[in-house]
Amino acid sequence: MGRQLLPRTPKERLHSRLRISRLCTIGEHFNLTMKPVEREHQRPDWERVAASAALKDLLAVKRLFIVPAFLFFFAYFFGLLLLTAYAPKLISVRAAGIVTLGYLLALSQFVVGWIIAWLYLRAATRFDRLSRDLVAAGENKT
């Protein structure tokens, strides 16, 4: 049993990605014929979806947003920590009245974080639309 639960082929991986129940995959493996009838009709052609350029586009689009966004924020936060750790004199400079550069940088983390959250919200809406289109396109082909 254990072996079949491992998604090995791209098709199986896509199953997991696109939230098809595990039972469906196992059932197919044992060539069970008792699948729900409506699923026969609604089930997209996963192999076609997996091979499609549209899927690769979707994954690339996601990576293109998520990876830079995370790296940027990671660097922004760790920059503050490293400055605090190794350049305490620099961030003790009074940047605005009595307020130090360090405090301004620390407060700006909240602003930058919210901006990234807002950008993600917009991007996620687009990801969802793309994946819905993708599944719908797969369904039409069956």
Place this chain on the structure above:
Amino acid sequence: MPISLAIFLAFVASTLGITYWASRHSRGMSAYFAAGRTITAWQNGFAVAGDFMSAASFLGIVGLIAVQGFDGFLYAVGGFVAFVTILLLIAEPLRNSGKYTLGDVLAYRLRPRPVRAMAAISTLATILFYMIAQMVGAGALVTLLLSGSGISYNLAVTGVGALMVIYVVFGGMLATTWVQIVKAVLLSACTLILAVLVLSYFHFHLGDFFAAASQVAYHEKGQPVVRDFLVPGLRYKPPYGPLDLISLGFAFIFGTAGLPHVLGKFYTVPDAHNRAQKCGLGDGPDW
């Protein structure tokens, strides 16, 4: 009856009330573990915020800033940035999996038995250390609140623990979510009130406020000292301070994304847009 005791009892009563209501409304596995996936984005945003704003953040971070100035403030920042990791890397895959626990998600792709065992062990290890800190805080707080009523520290810890177990076991995710929502709203309101009160003390002049923070006079080892709370160095001193800070940063950025009680909340919403909104809201306060 002193007012602190009255407020405490009112909160306990409302918690149990929510638990009773939730236990009557949740049927089946999805309802119990994921609140039937019916929690809206705003509700879950407050719930995740409530999960995160524990006694440790409400009292702990305030305390850290009060005695360690800028170095303490980095804790507040760390608690906030933790949510960016969760938002960008964790939240969507978890929800898309349509599962109930992290173990379920991992077992789907990997060999189930060892992965489940490892997920259980790491969850229990995380929760154990997290719980100890929380229970110590809760016990100390309750003892303080109910001082004079003869409730000992041990009794307070046991009582709070029993109450938690009751509301999780009988109410499931629906009750925990609503209890956290109530908690988040109360804590946010209290924080807001406190902030306004502090500012009003300085006649709403931010400059005066920061000027006061730049020269805080207190006693250290019996000697009067004046310290600048706007510059680093009160907590993270050489030689190990820098390493300590970097370790703290990693713990926040990657550790928070592994807190089981925070992750559990991401199975309760219907779709990706909701999840993102929730995460955005969860950003607000810290820890």
